[in-house]
Amino acid sequence: MKILVTGGAGFIGSHTCVELMKSGYDIVIADNFCNSKRETIGRIEELGGKSLRLYEADMLDLEALRKIFAENDICAAIHFAALKAVGESVRQPVRYYHNNITGALNLVTAMNDAGCKKIIFSSSATVYGDPATVPIKETFPLSAASPYAQTKLVTENLLRDLCVSDPEWTCILLRYFNPVGAHESGLIGEDPNGIPNNLMPLVVMAAQGKRQLKVFGNDYPTRDGTCIRDYIHVVDLAQGHVAALNYLKKCAPGAEAINLGSGSGSSVLEILNAFEKAVGVKLPWEMGERRPGDVPQLYADPSKAKELLGWETKLTLEDMCLSSWNFANRQG
Ligand SMILES: NC(=O)c1ccc[n+]([C@@H]2O[C@H](COP(=O)([O-])OP(=O)(O)OC[C@H]3O[C@@H](n4cnc5c(N)ncnc54)[C@H](O)[C@@H]3O)[C@@H](O)[C@H]2O)c1
Structure with a gap:
């Protein structure tokens, strides 16, 4: 039995594949490499200690997805493949809705036809909009402030409706907070095509002297005036997926939303200080205006993940900074 990982060549997908393979799972990746690189596949195999099957496939191509299910005995899918830049989604809403929602519709159609009815979906803390209080619980009201966030909400609703319509479906909706960092080997990390x-x-x-850094606003109602986010090391996040998959295999059918975050928030200035301290480099940065759409603070109440999945974060801000730096310097 294999696990289909859509978007498995991407930032979170690649780390998740490594952790799954290390836990004994066999992997099939479907990716069109629109925001990732082919050489990542060999690196996943090296770190995971075994080979995987790759399909260069677009989620918008239903027949390609059907072929993957016809050629492999797949017991569950982890659906990462999506476009993820909030600002770009405001400028290109049709592209985002089409890629992320049609992609999800095609995937569940191919899964349904193949009788594979277990899925883990990459949702996001953006579905909470601008919450009235923090830490954020899964029961908080949902709202979307961008086309990107809308695509996450719509897909969550699609999966919930699927579970209502067919009691054999089991869907875990993982709401990630802010994933950062890289694998300790420096072989895989966040390596997007274009400007991050x-x-x-x-x-x-x-820090590499490649760009000037701008902090977007220091007049937010937070402890130092800059925005607060819940940063989570991508390896912790990847292990959260292994825990979610183990849970998915035994839990009752239905849809379950679960936050994956550390439970503590760091401000932008705290991140800059932590980076300078961990790496020993002075960062060149300037203060800028607020960026439209940024909310003051978002951090998770991760207690449901601990209770249901037995998972919590282990790695520190220092680990996040050092591994990001190590990965970037290996890429040149
Ligand atoms: N990184 C974050 O900050 C963050 C936070 C919350 C949620 N998420 C979600 O997690 C998932 C993974 O994020 P990531 O940071 O690894 O992004 P990423 O861009 O690094 O990875 C996404 C992968 O999906 C592929 N892809 C996109 N559209 C595709 C399509 N139509 N067909 C086939 N492949 C396609 C890309 O080539 C890429 O390899 C996404 O769904 C994203 O929305 C990310």
Whole structure:
């Protein structure tokens, strides 16, 4: 029995494949490499200690997905494949809705036809919008402030409706907070095609002298005025997927949303300080205006993940900074 990992060549997918393979799972990856590189596949195999099956396939191609299920005995899917840049989604909503929602529709159609009815979906803390309080529990009201977040909400609803319509479906909706860091080997990490959007890759590029770093606003109602987020090491997050898969195999059918976060928030300035301290480099940065759409603080209540999955984060901010730096310097 194999696990289909869509978007398995990407940042979170690649680390998850390594952890799954180390836990004994056989992997099939479907990826179109629109935001990842082919050489990552060999690195996953090296780190996971075995070979995997790769399909260069687009989630928008239903027949390609059907072929994957016809050629492999797949017992569950982990669905990472999506476009993920919030700002870009505001400028290109049709592309985002089409890629992320049609992609999910095609996947569950192919799964349904093949009788494979267990899925873990990559959702996001963006589905909480601007929450009234923190830490955020799974029961908080949901709202979406961008087309990207809408695609996550719509897909969550699709999976919930699927579970209502067919009691054989089991869906785990993992709501990630802010994944950063890289594998300790430096072989895999966040390596997007084009200019990154997230804080840590921008911090790393600033430390390498490749870009000027701008902090977006210091007048938020937080302890130092900059935005607070819940940063989670990507290897901890990957292990959260192994725990979720083990849970998926034994839990009752239905849809379950689970936060994957550390439970503590760090401000942008705290991240810059932690990076400078861990890596020993002075960061060049300047203060800028607020960025539209940023909410002051988001951090998880991760107690449901601990209770249901027996999972919690282990790695520190220092680990996140050092591994990001190590990975970036290996890429040159
Ligand atoms: N990184 C984050 O900050 C974050 C936070 C919350 C949720 N998520 C979600 O987690 C998932 C993985 O994120 P990531 O950071 O690893 O992103 P990523 O861009 O590194 O990986 C996504 C992978 O999916 C592939 N892909 C995209 N569209 C595809 C399509 N139509 N067909 C086939 N492959 C396709 C890309 O080539 C890439 O390899 C995404 O669904 C993302 O929305 C990410």
